[in-house]
Amino acid sequence: MIINFKINGKETLINLTKNKRLIDLLRDDLKLTGTKEGCSIGECGACTVIVNGKAVNSCLVLAQQVDECDVITVEGLAEGNKLSELQQNFLKYGAIQCGFCTPGMLMSAYALFLENPTPSREEIETAIEGNLCRCTGYKPIIQAITSTVSGE
Amino acid sequence: MKNYDWIQHVRGESLFVDDITPPEGTLHAAVFSSPIAHGKIINLDLEIAKKLNDVIEIFTAKDIPGENQIGAIIPDEQLLADGILDFCGQPIAIVVAKDNFSAHQAVKQIKLEFQEYSAVTDAREAFQKGQLIIPPQTFSLGDADSAWKDCDLIVEGTAESGGQEHIYLETQGSFAFPVEGGGIKIISSTQAPTTVQRAAARILNLPMNKVEVDVLRLGGGFGGKEDQATAWACMTALAAFKLKRPVKIILNRQEDIRMTGKRHPYSSDFKIGLTKEGKILAYEVTFYQNAGAAADLATAILDRTLFHCTNSYFIPNVKATAYCCKTNLPPNTAFRGFGGPQGMFVIESAIYKAAEKLGVDPMVIQEKNLLSEDDEFPYGQKTKYCMARPSWKKAIGKYNLGEMKNQVEKFNLENKIFKKGLALMPICFGISFTNTMLNQANALVHVYTDGSIGISTGAIEMGQGVNMKLRQVAATIFSVDISRVKIETTNTSRAANTSATAASSGADLNGKAVQIACNNILERLIKSAQQELKSNETDQIEVKDEIVYLNGNQTELTWNILVQKSYAKRTSLSSQAHYATPGIHFDKSKVKGEPFAYHVYGTAIIQVTVDCLRGTYEIDFVKVVHDFGKSMNPIIDRSQAEGAIMQGIGWMTIEEVIYTKYGKLLTDSMSTYKVPDVYFTPKEIEVDFLDNPNPSAAIFNSKAIGEPPLMYGIGIYFSLCNAIKAFRSNAEIKNSAPMTNEKLLLMLYEPAGQNLKRKLKNKMTVK
Incomplete structure (x- = not known):
């Protein structure tokens, strides 16, 4: 079947099989490998992308479901060479180690900001509760997101 | 940076x-x-x-x-x-x-x-059937057998620690x-x-x-x-x-969890003897390591359990024996700490039990027995620049332990259902592969004619920031901007016969090799600058911030010009270098030697609040004073420490690997095997740097960081035990990690039923 959707601002028309997952469409067909597969069952959040403003696990969504939708992946966060404030804060606070959870973590935080530009700490925790990080212990991640809110 | x-x-x-x-x-x-x-x-x-x-x-x-x-x-x-x-x-x-x-x-x-x-899934059962992968290993110091008669108190017991699945997010x-x-x-x-x-x-x-x-x-x-x-x-x-x-x-996640090994579960027997003042005189311990179906790295892991069986304490008489037991589980393997945490959990369990019998807080025994300068480990090495006592002292002072204890006591008096527990956890971890042979590394450094630099080593970047540290080494030695330095992929054609990036040693070993290679090139560049500037051999030439200085005066030579002129003069701009940690040795037949280049020390204070109705708990704080040496990169090192602490806490609390008696893994997905999520993190986590440049063989006086902080996590087990005892003072504490909610609940109310009834009745009459 053919679907038509917007990926990181770009209109895209693609022919796909009905059983293809969104993550496979992104990684295999569009070569957007920033989105990672960690568990395939929606537990780890490494594959988080934004569909129509909401964070979703792309391993649990069929590709055909994004027909007529607006999809944002980690590759869509920076404007050219300029990193977004959120990305810059991930660097500043050392919210990254191996980098495998990072794209999903960024997308969950970005989706939160789309909905609520001034979230509380509790709301930040809720937003990333489905994103597992095995390296950092979360503290610098929360710091990075919190300081994006406060503009520090 | x-x-x-x-x-x-x-x-x-x-x-x-x-x-x-x-x-x-x-x-x-x-x-x-x-x-x-x-x-x-x-x-x-x-x-x-x-x-x-x-x-x-x-x-x-x-x-x-x-x-x-x-x-x-x-x-x-x-x-x-x-x-x-x-x-x-x-x-x-x-x-x-x-x-x-x-x-x-x-x-x-x-x-x-x-x-x-x-199928045999239990280490002790395998031991009884004689299924050992290698003969038993024993470390000893003093004479444990004859020391028991001098002890006022002798306590015996068992301790179990479970496996741990790695859950690296990339399968x-x-x-x-x-x-x-x-x-x-x-x-x-x-x-x-x-x-x-x-x-x-x-x-x-x-x-x-x-x-x-x-x-x-x-x-x-x-x-x-x-x-x-x-x-x-x-x-x-x-x-x-x-x-x-x-x-x-x-591999997909389920295949990965099912087919790969985990941290080795251990079952151990201990016997500890003390004076009535709490001085430990003798310690005897037997470890039964569940190796799984093949050796993998089990024998080396077994060694490290023995090396760290006395943790941060000096015990004059020790006898430690370890059995590597073959079972029908996937071959268990290396996991951050490499057997050290398993050994340290047992001595901490022994101290906790001894403290119960002596009627003192375990921290009294811990503090009394901390290592001092020149104390001997059971493997013959003596402490040097020992930071066990300084880190302890700084932790209890800086974080005000006295006030913490008062607050806990007050809270526990005022609350019936919620109880707080507080425990300290000192650590001591030896740095070097215990197999001396592996403590070598090589590096290949190229300076290209445009002044950019490419480095190949055996180090693997897996999130620990080793690539950044290697870049820092080269940028510092050449005194050039770090953006000029690139770390190449790790490749066996460029770096041969390398040791695994393991044992926390990646930055130490490979950093030293990079240092030697860069110095080789720098020496040639300086010689070339000498010719270029027609200076005498006694003149002082140095490169500083990409500019060549002669006797402290800026010259027209920049890094780029120097590199180009040197190339034109047919100077080699590449160097391969090899580094082997000096001074370390270990005699396997005598089980004595100096296997470690140095030790890493530190002290953590961990406080929890337990909901004694539900068996759930929260981590109030983890406060640490850690011996980073002179940290090369505090952002990286702090994050390494915090992440390691969380992994240690996970191992001790919610991460439970469950096999059926037929050897089938029940916890084979991320929905059944739970690692800490954002809600499980401590409300507060503070890591203080003990300011202590490391004079031993480490890169730029830093200290290895990967593994040691994981063992702070062991402290949470005993914080939870203290909370349990605050709820029911005669609760029987079992040393069986992880302390899952279920296990904790069973310890709170054992024997099930009767105690709960009595408590609820009392509560109602109080009201």
Whole structure:
């Protein structure tokens, strides 16, 4: 079947099989490998992308479901060479180690900001509760997101 | 200083094995593995599977051109089982298909006929049956046997610690393709490229120079990819070699958890003797290590358990024995701490029990027995620049332990259902591979004619920031901007015969090798500058911030000009260097020596609040004073420490690996095996740097950081025990980690039923 959707601002028309997952469409067909597969069952959040403003696990969504939708992946966060404030804060606070959870973590935080530009700490925790990080212990991640809110 | 390697991470541009665009015609492999923990193959029927659409070939043991063997230390592990099955998830066949889905469909159509034997999953049962992988190992100091008579108190007990699944977020994977001349190139997610190279050469019956292994980076390792990335790399190498086509394998999460080993579970007996003042005089301990079905790294892990069996304490009389027990679980493997945490949990359990009997707080015994300068470890090495007492003293002062204790006492008096517990956890961890041979590294540094620099070493970047630290080394020595320095992939053709990036030693060993290589080049550049500036040999020439200075005065030579002029004069701008940690040695027959370049110390204070109705708990805080040496990169080191602490806490609390008695893993997905999420993090986590430049053999006076802080996590177990005792003072504390909510609840109310009734009744009358 053919679907038509917007990926990181770009209109895209693609022919796909009905059983293809969104993550496979992104990684295999569009070569957007920033989105990672960690568990395939929606537990780890490494594959988080934004569909129509909401964070979703792309391993649990069929590709055909994004027909007529607006999809944002980690590759869509920076404007050219300029990193977004959120990305810059991930660097500043050392919210990254191996980098495998990072794209999903960024997308969950970005989706939160789309909905609520001034979230509380509790709301930040809720937003990333489905994103597992095995390296950092979360503290610098929360710091990075919190300081994006406060503009520090 | 920010880690520049992270910029690609936040842009989603960093490549992991599965992100590399495969060449046209790349095939995909999936593994058919044993459904039983112990038995024998009667018949393997591949016919239906082979006929499925898009299936190219299925390989079994008989297709291996070389030796069917991947055991790195002891050759006791087949790549593909062909007779006896020793664990559930043991690879038997490799299906290669046009795509991943078809490969997995075909795996389901393979029919295995087998005869099942009874499985042993418990280390003590294996010990009783004489299933030992190596003879028992014993470390001793003083004379424990005759010291008991001088003790006022002798306490005996057992301690159990469970396994731990690595959950590196990037699962195991490899990609191999044939190269000209009958060789093979493997892109692997491994911590040990040389181990992969050696094993693949053995499997394919090729010389090592025909097997090239290349590693970009790992999405986490934690020890799980030290020895256990090898099998998957060998499988893709075998298939690519036979089919003359590129082959890729990426395990899905469930396959990864089922087929790979975990942290070794231990069951231990201890006996500890003390004076009535709490001075430990003697300690005897027996460790039963559950190695799983093959040696893997179990023997080296067993050694480290013995090395760290007295943790941060000086005990004059010690006898520690360890048994490496073969069971029918997947071969257990390295996990951050490498047996050290298992040994340290037992001495802490012994101290806790002794404190109960003496009627004192465990921290009294802990403090009294901390290591001092020149104290001897059971393996003969003496402490040097010992930071056990300074870190303890700083922690209890800086964080005001007295006030913390008052607050806990007050809270516990005022609350019936919620109870707080507080415990201290000192650590001492030796740095160096305990196998002295492995403490070597090499580096290859090129300065290009445009002034940019490329570095190859054996170090693997897996999130620990080693690449950034290596860049810092080169940028500091050359005094150039760090953006000029690039760390190349880790490749066996550029860095040969390398040790795994493990034992927290990646930055130390490879950093030192980079330092030597850079100094070699710098020396030549200085000589070249001397000629260029027509200066005398006594003149002082140095490069500072990319400019050449003569006797402290700026010259016209910049880094770029110097490099170009040196090249024009036919000066070598490359250097290969080798580093071997000096002074370390260990006599295996006497089990004495100086195996460690230095030790890392520190002290943590951990407080929890337990909901005594539900058995749930929260971590109020973890406050640490850690001996970082002179940290090369505080942002990286702090994050390493915090992450390690969380992993240690996870091991002690919610991470529970459960096998059935038939050796089937029940916790085989991320929905049944839980690692800490954002809600489980401590409300407060504070890590203070003990300001202590390390004079020992470490890069730029820093200290290794990867593993040591994990062991602070052990403290939470005893914080929880203290909270339990605050709720029910006569609760029987069992040393059985992890302390899951269920276990905690059972300890709160044992014997079940009666106590609860009495408590609720009392509560009602109070009201």
